[in-house]
Amino acid sequence: MSKILIVDDEEHIRQIILKYAKFEGYEAEEASNGIQAVEMCRQNNYDIVIMDIMMPELDGFSACVKIRKFKNIPIIMLSARGEEYDRIHGFETGVDDYVVKPFSPRELMLRVSAILNRTGALEKKDIYENNGIKVDFTGRIVYIDGNRVDMSPKEYDLFFYMVKNKNIALSRDKIITDVWGYDFYGIDRTLDTHIKILRKSLGRYSGRIVTLRGVGYRFEG
Amino acid sequence: MSKILIVDDEEHIRQIILKYAKFEGYEAEEASNGIQAVEMCRQNNYDIVIMDIMMPELDGFSACVKIRKFKNIPIIMLSARGEEYDRIHGFETGVDDYVVKPFSPRELMLRVSAILNRTGALEKKDIYENNGIKVDFTGRIVYIDGNRVDMSPKEYDLFFYMVKNKNIALSRDKIITDVWGYDFYGIDRTLDTHIKILRKSLGRYSGRIVTLRGVGYRFEG
């Protein structure tokens, strides 16, 4: 399991990333400024660092340079839209990738996964396989009994989320907040509809998504 | 695998080159001044040397002359824009090529590759081949069912990038950032258009580039 260090001075940004990182199956810790980040990198072994550029105390680039002096960890930088940054400067300081705020958490996780694969920090692909269902998170492919299944974006997102949280009771609220990324406190049946579609895609394994009446759903894997 | 010696007194320039060289699959070592470079060349077998002209201790030209006394390694010189240098002087000292700073790393790597091929310091070629599609990264040639296919520069870049990251879900953002080298967080359809062109070039294999709706694309290889 890969370990991520999330560095940002804004609490809520950290929380969002943290949340997504966890449900992607990563272990994650936080730091709220550059100095703290450098210190934590010195004392722990992270597989990748996600760091904001603009921070009090010590900005992202400087922290990056300091970290690189003692450890060669992949680093992804976050920059606010319009904030000036410069790719070359990034390369100089050893940044591996950039993501512009506001970012989609899914997008960010895709990049994390890509870098971890590339750097071979985790040579093995991110794959789940059990009882006829196989999910290749890196390639975004789902197999049922060895056959590829096409899904729509939301369907993938929803399924990936459930698989990553397999055997856990997930409340409707939690699923919606986590997969849709915001609350639509609607009284609509969007989630149900998606579950229906997903179950259809799962064919004879539709029963692996169990309805928890009054609560939500659980994927059994 | 070819081995490169990178000589520059500026750490960050070395890092940039190092990064790209590694990305291209070369092995690379560094020296920070002429004296050190000469010494390292004496003790190791490099296939090519990339060296800055202006350096403390011993400048590039002088180092070049010294190296040439005992070994005939191809040498590429880096000179700052506007910095005075003299082509004739270069030829006298046995320089094989010049690149002016600030340079495009890709450009530099192309020259490295060109020289290595020319001098026949043959390294094993970087080639991908699978199911009717063959990509010679070194020669920048694409074959479909054995026939050469002409592509425009961007088309090559895009295709190479996708092939190097085969079977990975690549987000549009990531592709654009990585291939174009900057973000246009615009709303234009540049990438789509290039994908279309690329697919056309791939003929009956156009389906190997799969659209991941809401995400991006994936090359299947």
Added chain:
DNA sequence: AATACTTTTGAAAAAATTTTAAAAAAATAT
């Protein structure tokens, strides 16, 4: 068994994304 409440379904409407083709702009070669 009746009631109240949830979930499932299918179909239609609405929204979003990708593909296309063609023109404009930029870059390169002649």
Added chain:
DNA sequence: ATATTTTTTTAAAATTTTTTCAAAAGTATT
């Protein structure tokens, strides 16, 4: 300087996906 090629932009068309809605089915409780 002019012609040619490549890249980007644009806008419309095609496609796919998401959401909504209302009826049907299912479950727990009384």
